[in-house]
Amino acid sequence: MTIETQTPGQIARHYSAAMDSVNLINAGQPEGMTDEDWADTVARNKEHLKIMLAKDFWTTEDLAPLQAASA
Helix, strand or coil: CCCCCCCHHHHHHHHHHHHHHHHHHHHCCCCCCCHHHHHHHHHHHHHHHHHHHCCCCCCCCCCHHHHHHHC
């Protein structure tokens, strides 16, 4: 297993991107989006969160919202 070295700024950007996925999922299906497109969007964002949760560079970030949204 390779340990990834990330700067605090890079970690902050990763966390921000992951929170974008959390917020998108939690906001629910936008008006005008088909059920099929929404299901695909949710699946892609959940996969993104699972990938991010597997990273080993997290420090003091609250990962609970990522875990909840990826379930």
